Amino acid sequence: MWRALCLVMELVLKDEFLNRIRLLMGEEMDVFIEYCRKPLPTTIRVNTIKISKNELLRKLGARYTLEPIPWYADAFIVRDGFSLGNTLEHVLGYFYIQEAASMIPPLILAPKENEWVLDLCAAPGSKATQIAQLMRNTGLLIANDVRIDRIKPLVANLQRCGVTNCIVTMMDGNLFREVRLSFDKVLVDAPCSSEGAIRKDFKIAKMWNPKMILKLSRLQKKLIATGFMRLKEGGRLVYSTCTLAPEENEEVVDFLLKKYENAEIEKIGLKGLKFREGIVEWKGKRYDDEVRHCMRIYPQDNDTEGFFVASIIKK
Numbered sequence: 001m002w003r004a005l006c007l008v009m010e011l012v013l014k015d016e017f018l019n020r021i022r023l024l025m026g027e028e029m030d031v032f033i034e035y036c037r038k039p040l041p042t043t044i045r046v047n048t049i050k051i052s053k054n055e056l057l058r059k060l061g062a063r064y065t066l067e068p069i070p071w072y073a074d075a076f077i078v079r080d081g082f083s084l085g086n087t088l089e090h091v092l093g094y095f096y097i098q099e100a101a102s103m104i105p106p107l108i109l110a111p112k113e114n115e116w117v118l119d120l121c122a123a124p125g126s127k128a129t130q131i132a133q134l135m136r137n138t139g140l141l142i143a144n145d146v147r148i149d150r151i152k153p154l155v156a157n158l159q160r161c162g163v164t165n166c167i168v169t170m171m172d173g174n175l176f177r178e179v180r181l182s183f184d185k186v187l188v189d190a191p192c193s194s195e196g197a198i199r200k201d202f203k204i205a206k207m208w209n210p211k212m213i214l215k216l217s218r219l220q221k222k223l224i225a226t227g228f229m230r231l232k233e234g235g236r237l238v239y240s241t242c243t244l245a246p247e248e249n250e251e252v253v254d255f256l257l258k259k260y261e262n263a264e265i266e267k268i269g270l271k272g273l274k275f276r277e278g279i280v281e282w283k284g285k286r287y288d289d290e291v292r293h294c295m296r297i298y299p300q301d302n303d304t305e306g307f308f309v310a311s312i313i314k315k
Contacts, residue, residue: 024246028300031300032298032300035298038303042084042097043103044078044084044095044096044098045072045095046094047094047096047133048074049132049162049163050093050094051094060089064081064084065080070271070272071273072103075100084097093162096129096161098130101304101305102242102307103126103130104273104295104309105187106130106134106187107134111135116139116183117131117187118142118187118227119131119187120144120176120187120188120189120226121144121146121190122143122145123151123154125161129158129163132161137163141165141166141167142181143169144168144171173188173227176226177226182235183231183235184232184235185231185236185237186228187227187240190239190241191216192216192220192242192245193208195243195306196243196308199305213247217245217248217252220241221252224252228314231314234314234315236266236314239252239253239256240308241308242307246283248308249278249296249308249310250287251282251287253287253310254287254288254291257290263313264314265291265312266311266312266313268295268311269295275297276296276297277296278310279291295307295309
């Protein structure tokens with residue numbers, strides 16, 4: 001046991017991956033790799049369905065050092081977060097341990113009370129529980145995922161957090177094309193190659209390959225089109241991934257813009273959050289200039305995972 005705890009897994013990045021990162025980041029490549037080797041800070045989101053921020057701070061403040069996240073009033077960095085998941089407050093659903101960048105898509109989605117919202121790829125439930133919280137547990141949230149091994153933690157997290165406005169479905173997200181429902185807001189947090197999450201799990205770098213990126217890009221294009229089909233006129237779709245690959249990010253958004261004339265990119269941002277604009281050209285492909293309004297978040301920007309977020313309005 002002691003030997004296993006002392007082992008330090010080495011981060012090994014493949015040459016082809018490094019070449020891609022060099023194209024993306026240029027002189028910042030070394031800083032990116034440095035951050036990939038650092039452990040992620042422990043971050044939590046107050047679950048205001050069950051408790052107020054001030055009350056949670058009173059309960060945890062004596063045991064932990066909580067540092068506010070600048071761009072989200074209900075989220076904190078826990079600098080000494082050892083055994084945080086074993087606390088009574090966590091078991092009771094008073095807070096959710098969630099990577100900071102993962103909290104961004106629901107904030108951009110900005111669901112309101114009594115709206116109808118679809119979370120197309122919802123497991124394990126971090127964003128679904130946050131969406132329900134932002135909706136004040138009103139309206140209708142449909143949280144979907146494709147397999148039972150993903151549905152189980154999704155349901156467990158929804159129950160722990162006291163979410164009561166949610167219906168859980170288990171189906172291929174693309175089958176929602178046949179579902180005759182329209183939604184005010186749709187989140188497509190798509191399956192991806194997870195390039196931005198390497199610092200959370202070094203195995204991602206080991207498994208990385210460019211063929212996987214192309215395969216996922218095809219799936220993501222289907223999912224974003226399905227989500228847009230289910231969106232009401234005037235509604236908002238947020239597309240997000242934890243990868244840096246333009247084929248899975250800007251290219252997917254560009255595909256949607258070209259497929260639907262009534263799709264319009266929304267300029268987005270959060271006060272206190274550092275981010276880069278979307279890439280309009282990658283390996284000889286030119287994307288619609290509007291993809292500049294997408295949000296790229298690199299690990300070195302805010303000491304988080306890497307993330308991509310786009311907001312699309314249905315005109």
